Amino acid sequence: MIDFINLYLVPGLTIGSVYALGAVGISMIFGILRFAHFAHGDLMTIGAYGVLTAVWFIPLHPLLLLPFGMALAIVAALAVDQFFYKPLRKLPTIYTVIASFGVALIFRSLAQLFWSSGNQVFIPGVRPPLVLFDTFRISALHAQAIILTVVIAVALHFFLTRSKLGRAMRAVSDEPELAAVAGLDTERVVRWTWVIGAALAATAGVFAGMDTSMHPNLGWNLLLAMFAAAVLGGIGKPMGAIAGGLIIGIAEETATYTWLSDEPLISPSYKSAVAFFIMVALLLFRPQGLFKGRLL
């Protein structure tokens, strides 16, 4: 039992936190701009490299240097929106979807250009996990990722329900034309959506990069699981995306547990198929997601 928690549930919650933070942005961007942002994974990569670069110059813990990664991701997202997505805003959204594919390739190539295509680490060396109650083991990074995700989820909930900007975002997501009739500045809402989505993507990217290693394909490899999380939570429902991310993460990890025999139920090398399986099943049987989101 304790092995299940230590080796499957906690890692599941950790990777789930990464998916959750990425899926929030995907879900919000879909809600407000109405397109699937395929460059979101690579936006995570850019943000994570921002922190990696800061680590080279400033001798602080990578998580304390997160603002540098957030800033880089935010600048990249706003620039891309201004030059690539905004001119396409009036056209059918499929144009923007394809454009975001192109942006994904641009981001990845730039990452290879500036930071090389090899693996890099944030902090060299192995650190022992924290041991609580003699048997419960959790690495500091996993604890940080899970706690920070919970804090962000709570903050996001209050932001969306209580603040003027958060309510304006939900209004634009609900009925963009009515929001314009009510005199809301929809472009301002769009900018803030990118700011929040990019900041959370950078955070997710750093956790993912610290958990394994940093490389230019980091975010791209996580993209489909994050889409699965956004669909699971209901498109356009940021809080649903958080729940969806955690569920997908836990499902992936626990699918490799020795449920039926001494062998893993699913070989660990196939575990990423679990996310796709969940996504396909949802799109077939419950396309609105768990929390009544918009149909894709």
Added chain:
Amino acid sequence: MSALLSVQGLTAGYGGVPIIEDIDLDVAEHEIAVIIGPNGAGKSTLLKTVFALTSRISGSVKFIDRDITALKTAQLVPLGISAVPQSRNVFPTLSVDENLDVGTYAAPPGDKQAVRETVLELFPDLKDKLDQPAGELSGGQRQMVAMGRALMSEPKLLLLDEPTAGLSPAYLEIIFDLLLDIRKRGVTILMVEQNAKQALRIADTGHVLVSGKNFVSGTGEALLADDAVRRSFLGGAAT
């Protein structure tokens, strides 16, 4: 009497194709003005054009002696114009309270709490539904939320596009009574209405639009009594 809203020679439409042509229309302060006419006459287009939601081709729009022809929708709300579209006029996943709150975001600075109380006085039905998502309400209640949201920015002029569309006759009476109440509070109303006869009864002035052109304007009573209007648009003989 100087007009609150003055539309002169307005031609507008979508993508450069005119739907309404050379429209002249004045709305005096504190009146209910109704635009009637057959389907496809351009009634909604006229209303949307006043609110800068179509592409204007020529003509001018003045609001309290200020030329607002070139202004955008987001600039009109702070000046004191609000609009309620015909359909999809509430934010369905936002609660009733949040819908009303969003109505204040573009408003000029003022006492939001007092305005909210006034709006809830007008629509007491909404008081015990404040925490419900607006999308779960009945059609009539949604219309009230939509009008309430528009009134939250303390408009001088309220534009309504078929406020009774799809409502039961009972609600039609309620909405028309509310319009009289709203006018009593100093808000001028310009509305498009399908239920022409009932609308003209509460209207101070009426404008009949045919094929994108202004056919005739007059007081509500005069239009109700006008033979040509009655025959063509009000379904036959005098009542």
